[in-house]
Amino acid sequence: MNQPATGPAPVLALKDVSKSFGAVRALRDVSLQLFPGEAHALAGENGAGKSTLIKTLAGVHRPDAGEVVLDGEAVVFHGPADARDAGIAVIYQEPTLFPDLSIAENIFMGRQPRRALGRIDRRAVRDTTAALMKRLGVELDPDRPARGLSIADQQIVEIAKALSFDARVLIMDEPTAALTGSETARLFSVVRTLKAEGAAILFISHRLEEIFALCQRVTTLRDGRWISSEPLAGLTEDDLVRSMVGRDLGELYPKQSAEVGEIALSVRRLTREGVFRDISFEVRRGEIVALAGLVGAGRSEVAQAVFGVDRADAGEVVVDGRTLPAGSPTAAMDAGLALVPEDRRQRGLVMDMSIERNIALTGLDRLGRGGMVRRVLERGRAADWAVRLQLKYNRLADPVGVLSGGNQQKVVLAKWLATEPAVLIVDEPTRGIDVGTKAEVHRLLSSLAAEGLAVLMISSDLPEVLGMADRVLVMHEGRLTAEIPRAEATEESVMAAATGRNERAAA
Amino acid sequence: MTTLMDKPTTSTKDDGSARSLVDAVFRAREISIAGALALLVLGTWIANPRFLDDQGVKDLLLNASILVLLAVGQSVVVVTRNIDLSVGSVVGLSAFACGKFVAGTDHGVLTVMLLGIALGVVCGLVSGALVSFGKVPALVVTLGMLYIIQGLDYWWAQGEQISANDVPDPVLGLGSGSVLGIPYLPLIALALLAATAYYLRGYRSGRELYAIGSNPEAARLAGVPIRRRILGAYAFSGAVAGFAGALWLARFGTVVADNAHGWELTVVSAVVVGGVAITGGTGTVWGAALGALLLTTIGSALVVLKVDSFWQGAITGALLLAAITVDRIVSLRMTAALRKRSARHGNGA
Numbered sequence: 001m002n003q004p005a006t007g008p009a010p011v012l013a014l015k016d017v018s019k020s021f022g023a024v025r026a027l028r029d030v031s032l033q034l035f036p037g038e039a040h041a042l043a044g045e046n047g048a049g050k051s052t053l054i055k056t057l058a059g060v061h062r063p064d065a066g067e068v069v070l071d072g073e074a075v076v077f078h079g080p081a082d083a084r085d086a087g088i089a090v091i092y093q094e095p096t097l098f099p100d101l102s103i104a105e106n107i108f109m110g111r112q113p114r115r116a117l118g119r120i121d122r123r124a125v126r127d128t129t130a131a132l133m134k135r136l137g138v139e140l141d142p143d144r145p146a147r148g149l150s151i152a153d154q155q156i157v158e159i160a161k162a163l164s165f166d167a168r169v170l171i172m173d174e175p176t177a178a179l180t181g182s183e184t185a186r187l188f189s190v191v192r193t194l195k196a197e198g199a200a201i202l203f204i205s206h207r208l209e210e211i212f213a214l215c216q217r218v219t220t221l222r223d224g225r226w227i228s229s230e231p232l233a234g235l236t237e238d239d240l241v242r243s244m245v246g247r248d249l250g251e252l253y254p255k256q257s258a259e260v261g262e263i264a265l266s267v268r269r270l271t272r273e274g275v276f277r278d279i280s281f282e283v284r285r286g287e288i289v290a291l292a293g294l295v296g297a298g299r300s301e302v303a304q305a306v307f308g309v310d311r312a313d314a315g316e317v318v319v320d321g322r323t324l325p326a327g328s329p330t331a332a333m334d335a336g337l338a339l340v341p342e343d344r345r346q347r348g349l350v351m352d353m354s355i356e357r358n359i360a361l362t363g364l365d366r367l368g369r370g371g372m373v374r375r376v377l378e379r380g381r382a383a384d385w386a387v388r389l390q391l392k393y394n395r396l397a398d399p400v401g402v403l404s405g406g407n408q409q410k411v412v413l414a415k416w417l418a419t420e421p422a423v424l425i426v427d428e429p430t431r432g433i434d435v436g437t438k439a440e441v442h443r444l445l446s447s448l449a450a451e452g453l454a455v456l457m458i459s460s461d462l463p464e465v466l467g468m469a470d471r472v473l474v475m476h477e478g479r480l481t482a483e484i485p486r487a488e489a490t491e492e493s494v495m496a497a498a499t500g501r502n503e504r505a506a507a
Numbered sequence: 508m509t510t511l512m513d514k515p516t517t518s519t520k521d522d523g524s525a526r527s528l529v530d531a532v533f534r535a536r537e538i539s540i541a542g543a544l545a546l547l548v549l550g551t552w553i554a555n556p557r558f559l560d561d562q563g564v565k566d567l568l569l570n571a572s573i574l575v576l577l578a579v580g581q582s583v584v585v586v587t588r589n590i591d592l593s594v595g596s597v598v599g600l601s602a603f604a605c606g607k608f609v610a611g612t613d614h615g616v617l618t619v620m621l622l623g624i625a626l627g628v629v630c631g632l633v634s635g636a637l638v639s640f641g642k643v644p645a646l647v648v649t650l651g652m653l654y655i656i657q658g659l660d661y662w663w664a665q666g667e668q669i670s671a672n673d674v675p676d677p678v679l680g681l682g683s684g685s686v687l688g689i690p691y692l693p694l695i696a697l698a699l700l701a702a703t704a705y706y707l708r709g710y711r712s713g714r715e716l717y718a719i720g721s722n723p724e725a726a727r728l729a730g731v732p733i734r735r736r737i738l739g740a741y742a743f744s745g746a747v748a749g750f751a752g753a754l755w756l757a758r759f760g761t762v763v764a765d766n767a768h769g770w771e772l773t774v775v776s777a778v779v780v781g782g783v784a785i786t787g788g789t790g791t792v793w794g795a796a797l798g799a800l801l802l803t804t805i806g807s808a809l810v811v812l813k814v815d816s817f818w819q820g821a822i823t824g825a826l827l828l829a830a831i832t833v834d835r836i837v838s839l840r841m842t843a844a845l846r847k848r849s850a851r852h853g854n855g856a
């Protein structure tokens with residue numbers, strides 16, 4: 001690859017690294033070089049292999065083939081501790097803190113400064129943490145437990161952790177996803193200082209303008225393959241998107257126009273104290289409405305309250321003119337609501353159960369009589385949906401756990417579509433799904449809407465929101481901050497509402 | 508005890524900081540147990556003054572010692588979000604093995620204690636290896652170990668009993684002797700308790716046990732050697748149980764195969780009542796020890812008050828449920844309180 005002719009040697013590199021999980025090839029012959037004093041962006045869609053790459057650098061995964069090169073020498077990290085000792089700090093997308101321990105302990109776990117006889121120097125731990133917080137410009141009490149910290153503050157603790165051992169390589173996986181504008185600016189100034197001090201930065205973000213603002217070089221991955229590594233100077237956002245996606249956006253987001261019918265779902269002033277407030281919106285038949293926002297904005301919580309899994313404190317949910325009783329998923333299902341949850345492994349599927357049984361779960365009383373389930377009907381229903389959703393499977397009696405992520409998602413969809421719902425709520429329908437299957441899921445959602453289904457789609461994937469939705473609802477910190485029609489929805493307008501910037505501008 | 512805890516005082520020197528809130532909550536737990544204990548002792552003493560004469564106090568302390576020891580060992584395991592149900596059987600096996608070993612000989616005290624500890628360590632290592640390396644749930648592993656060790660013990664004993672006459676005097680002396688009027692056993696328990704508390708609070712590996720219990724995934728990413736730590740925790744719990752078995756022999760002299768039968772549940776109850784969360788990550792061995800002291804004192808008080816002994820089980824159960832309920836409520840309230848503090852802090856900045 002195009003190593004600069006002159007200049008410093010890379011601190012950390014990957015050379016022809018491959019990594020598979022079962023049948024899924026997460027990385028294939030990927031190479032990457034990180035140089036001191038340079039911020040390197042890692043671009044690629046969800047599922048392109050970015051997280052696997054990071055975890056390989058962090059010592060969490062060991063490559064199946066290829067090598068990790070540190071200061072020009074091949075190394076093997078036996079665990080995260082090895083990578084940390086080599087000066088590599090990783091800030092994961094989801095902060096990983098110990099809720100019961102103090103902030104100071106969180107930062108220094110496993111490498112606390114010690115006094116004589118190996119005893120932890122508690123004062124040093126505390127004072128160093130206080131100094132780090134000062135350097136980061138935040139007021140967090142080092143002795144306070146991590147429980148109850150906001151996502152932004154948790155992120156700060158993670159950054160303080162990286163600062164505390166003078167990391168030579170700082171890897172950040174979407175650190176700004178849950179931050180407001182000012183918090184992002186604060187983070188960037190810290191990162192720039194580190195960079196000026198000679199640290200190598202690897203930065204992942206879905207916000208292209210951040211990549212251009214912070215980084216000098218970009219490596220693109222697609223479907224686990226290395227696509228390019230090049231200087232950012234001279235590239236445009238369009239160039240970057242093209243190398244990430246590698247195909248026409250239209251192909252990935254096959255949005256059919258549908259006839260918009262009457263109101264199917266109406267949510268009025270729904271409130272759950274401390275989680276979200278005063279949420280009102282409508283979804284009509286034939287419409288795909290996206291619910292966008294940052295991680296932690298309360299979108300999934302709204303969906304759960306609408307479906308009745310969580311009880312709302314105030315407000316009402318009306319489906320096809322009928323008001324639902326609060327806190328009853330059964331009533332919601334009877335009224336024609338279906339919820340495809342975000343975490344399909346935990347909430348969407350029974351992983352050890354067969355494909356046919358999983359699909360049958362939502363309609364057991366319709367598949368038999370007197371509490372007995374008839375296997376023939378069960379299998380028939382599963383086979384029918386497997387064909388309609390183009391499920392790739394071996395036998396219907398196989399456990400769901402052996403399917404790929406995309407096909408598991410199809411099973412969850414089948415399970416809910418089999419209830420013949422009037423309103424389908426899908427939470428992150430394509431998270432962790434390969435690009436090909438993603439397009440299939442999109443095509444499916446689009447054709448369902450065309451058949452008159454009302455679809456509410458929660459998604460953190462901005463291109464997906466823009467590509468699929470007729471209308472975009474945006475949430476910020478538990479409140480609905482914008483409703484944007486398809487024609488006016490852009491990355492900028494959605495992100496502005498999601499980070500609360502539009503409000504601040506208005507205020 | 509619930510009434511004593513609902514208002515954590517925030518009037519410590521760090522006034523208003525989140526730390527004092529949290530500290531106060533945990534101190535409140537220990538203080539409230541100590542308070543309940545004091546009330547219980549006082550009430551029983553008023554009803555029957557002999558409860559607190561010299562012999563009465565000695566009996567209270569002696570009865571509590573072994574349970575306190577076991578609670579300390581159990582806490583170290585529970586803090587990592589695991590459990591060791593095999594301790595009762597280990598005590599039984601160790602007591603019988605030590606008795607068999609010393610019967611009719613003149614082996615020294617130290618040898619007997621070391622034998623008990625070694626036996627316990629072996630049992631603990633087996634459980635620990637299955638839990639940490641075998642990734643089998645702790646509940647199942649230690650339940651299995653409970654029956655295996657018990658079976659081994661029964662098979663070996665064949666109904667045989669070791670009587671105090673066979674046990675050398677120095678060994679029995681450890682169980683009955685005292686220094687400055689305080690029996691050895693409670694002193695030993697206190698020493699182990701203090702050392703364990705010091706270790707858990709002041710050493711990296713001790714803090715890592717809490718980290719594992721608080722968030723195993725985060726512990727893994729922080730490079731904490733999880734499997735080694737869990738193995739260590741079980742080895743410690745086993746060692747303590749084995750030691751407790753040897754002390755059992757010293758205290759009672761007469762041992763049969765099913766000594767300490769069913770104690771594992773009492774130990775777990777003591778630990779949970781003492782504020783060590785069964786879900787890991789929080790609690791102190793001091794609290795667990797107080798919990799053990801409270802449970803044994805209840806037992807003794809009921810005997811003195813001539814209440815049917817079956818009430819002891821019911822009271823233990825009620826305390827356990829109360830403790831878990833309080834834990835849950837306090838944890839929810841505290842999370843909410845901390846969140847509000849953050850919000851205020853965020854708005855202020």
